[in-house]
Amino acid sequence: xxxxxxxxxxxxxxxxxxxSGIDHNGAAVDLRVVEERPLxxxxxxxxxxxxxxxxxxxxxxxxxxxxxQGMLHRDDTLTGVDYDEELDVVVIRTGRVTDYEEKLKKKxxxxxxxxxxxxxxxxxxLEGLTLPTAEVRTSWLxxxxxxxxxxxSLYLEAGAIHGSVLCRGDQPLVYMEDVGRHNxxxxxxxxxFRNAIDPGEHILYTTGRLTSEMVIKTASMGIPVLASRSxxxxxxxxxxxxxxxxxxxxxxxxxxxxxxxxxRLVMDVDVDTIEDEGAKHRRKGAD
Amino acid sequence: xxxxxxxxxxxxxxxxxxxSGIDHNGAAVDLRVVEERPLxxxxxxxxxxxxxxxxxxxxxxxxxxxxxQGMLHRDDTLTGVDYDEELDVVVIRTGRVTDYEEKLKKKxxxxxxxxxxxxxxxxxxLEGLTLPTAEVRTSWLxxxxxxxxxxxSLYLEAGAIHGSVLCRGDQPLVYMEDVGRHNxxxxxxxxxFRNAIDPGEHILYTTGRLTSEMVIKTASMGIPVLASRSxxxxxxxxxxxxxxxxxxxxxxxxxxxxxxxxxRLVMDVDVDTIEDEGAKHRRKGAD
Numbered sequence: 272x273x274x275x276x277x278x279x280x281x282x283x284x285x286x287x288x289x290x291s292g293i294d295h296n297g298a299a300v301d302l303r304v305v306e307e308r309p310l311x312x313x314x315x316x317x318x319x320x321x322x323x324x325x326x327x328x329x330x331x332x333x334x335x336x337x338x339x340q341g342m343l344h345r346d347d348t349l350t351g352v353d354y355d356e357e358l359d360v361v362v363i364r365t366g367r368v369t370d371y372e373e374k375l376k377k378k379x380x381x382x383x384x385x386x387x388x389x390x391x392x393x394x395x396x397l398e399g400l401t402l403p404t405a406e407v408r409t410s411w412l413x414x415x416x417x418x419x420x421x422x423x424s425l426y427l428e429a430g431a432i433h434g435s436v437l438c439r440g441d442q443p444l445v446y447m448e449d450v451g452r453h454n455x456x457x458x459x460x461x462x463x464f465r466n467a468i469d470p471g472e473h474i475l476y477t478t479g480r481l482t483s484e485m486v487i488k489t490a491s492m493g494i495p496v497l498a499s500r501s502x503x504x505x506x507x508x509x510x511x512x513x514x515x516x517x518x519x520x521x522x523x524x525x526x527x528x529x530x531x532x533x534x535r536l537v538m539d540v541d542v543d544t545i546e547d548e549g550a551k552h553r554r555k556g557a558d
Numbered sequence: 559x560x561x562x563x564x565x566x567x568x569x570x571x572x573x574x575x576x577x578s579g580i581d582h583n584g585a586a587v588d589l590r591v592v593e594e595r596p597l598x599x600x601x602x603x604x605x606x607x608x609x610x611x612x613x614x615x616x617x618x619x620x621x622x623x624x625x626x627q628g629m630l631h632r633d634d635t636l637t638g639v640d641y642d643e644e645l646d647v648v649v650i651r652t653g654r655v656t657d658y659e660e661k662l663k664k665k666x667x668x669x670x671x672x673x674x675x676x677x678x679x680x681x682x683x684l685e686g687l688t689l690p691t692a693e694v695r696t697s698w699l700x701x702x703x704x705x706x707x708x709x710x711s712l713y714l715e716a717g718a719i720h721g722s723v724l725c726r727g728d729q730p731l732v733y734m735e736d737v738g739r740h741n742x743x744x745x746x747x748x749x750x751f752r753n754a755i756d757p758g759e760h761i762l763y764t765t766g767r768l769t770s771e772m773v774i775k776t777a778s779m780g781i782p783v784l785a786s787r788s789x790x791x792x793x794x795x796x797x798x799x800x801x802x803x804x805x806x807x808x809x810x811x812x813x814x815x816x817x818x819x820x821x822r823l824v825m826d827v828d829v830d831t832i833e834d835e836g837a838k839h840r841r842k843g844a845d
């Protein structure tokens with residue numbers, strides 16, 4: 272079993288619920304389905320957003336969301352992180368006085384799940400950004416995929432959930448899951464902030480598609496490599512090339528496609544030794 | 559080939575882009591990836607939202623989005639529907655004077671993709687709602703899945719995209735695709751409004767997960783049956799039961815699970831005659 276710093280805990284009762292129904296034979300079935308609950312995020316006195324989330328790591332989600340929206344700065348000092356489980360509210364407090372009233376007026380609905388993401392602003396944060404040089408060995412990619420897809424997870428337990436994993440070399444470190452795939456990435460951003468992690472030499476693995484927003488988030492987190500089981504959008508590829516992020520998609524079995532930043536790739540493994548993904552493979556898309 | 563009223567047109571050059579990269583062998587590959595572009599929706603003089611969309615059926619998307627947000631009413635008369643392709647803007651005009659400034663201040667980030675969805679408001683629209691009685695034959699479900707999964711689509715061409723299909727009996731009628739799965743449903747809502755379709759006796763099929771928002775949208779569209787290849791969230795199931803919507807998920811090959819409204823199901827087919835989904839099956843999740 273890999274030595275994750277944070278791995279999913281499918282046994283947590285708060286995250287799934289047992290429901291009954293019937294199957295294709297008309298027989299009664301019981302299954303576990305993932306929870307989905309609102310979490311309202313405040314930055315100081317201002318209500319920023321209500322996210323629909325599975326409910327774990329609310330503090331990391333709130334901090335990461337605010338960071339990835341540019342509302343919390345890398346050099347901000349947090350003077351309070353208060354989560355109220357009964358009210359489903361997180362309040363993040365900073366020494367700096369904040370007011371995002373104007374920014375909150377602008378609404379962008381992204382391809383996958385963010386509210387209030389201001390693309391113009393997010394693109395601005397990428398201006399002048401230089402992602403660290405790094406190498407990505409293909410042996411790491413294969414090893415990571417195998418570890419991530421086999422470690423116990425809510426996905427394997429209940430399905431209908433996305434995962435994002437912060438990795439370093441061939442080691443998956445922090446595996447976050449959420450009903451919203453952007454929430455999973457935001458939780459990782461929040462964890463990195465709280466633990467003062469240098470993003471260089473890290474790889475972000477996601478089960479979700481490589482859309483513009485996912486690429487922008489990864490780049491603004493300073494992570495040079497983004498890999499996914501899923502496919503690409505044209506704008507996601509375009510932005511990755513602009514910021515020189517290594518973008519790897521359609522990672523299934525021995526296969527993958529790299530559409531940006533291939534110069535970081537080190538092909539150190541004979542692909543004929545890698546098993547292709549069979550029908551038995553349980554990880555499908557979370558959709 | 560089924561006789562769709564609207565089917566995907568993967569040959570439209572505006573919807574995909576050719577990109578080059580390398581594959582797992584280090585060999586050069588060319589592939590088509592889906593576009594993702596902003597579309598800003600105005601209701602009369604008010605800017606409502608910017609959606610990231612693949613770009614087809616912008617007028618249906620705008621109308622459906624506004625309907626599903628409760629900003630456009632079923633009995634509204636549209637006095638103008640103006641799409642400007644160069645500006646990526648749609649303006650919907652109504653005889654009724656509209657002002658959603660207060661509503662726009664409230665931001666909810668859902669599990670999958672909607673911005674500015676106000677859950678409280680959406681739940682209110684469901685109060686007192688009675689979905690029509692209807693029957694759903696399992697032979698229809700199997701026939702629909704087969705037709706939808708084999709008709710040429712952007713999904714089969716380029717992947718990384720979601721689909722929603724309005725069906726009646728065993729006939730798929732309108733198949734919309736989009737990078738955002740809620741956009742695909744909104745396009746169907748817009749099409750139904752423009753064509754004055756009675757939602758009773760219809761089935762909505764989606765490739766996406768059965769989250770709270772997807773269930774709320776389907777119910778508020780008046781459609782009594784929602785079916786998906788993907789899984790459930792607990793809140794999605796709970797709302798479906800409250801409004802007595804028939805909710806069918808995990809439809810793959812002969813298998814499915816019905817977690818709400820099973821009284822509408824008519825099991826008219828011997829499941830042993832249905833082929834199970836094999837490894838060759840090309841439709842995976844869009845993630």
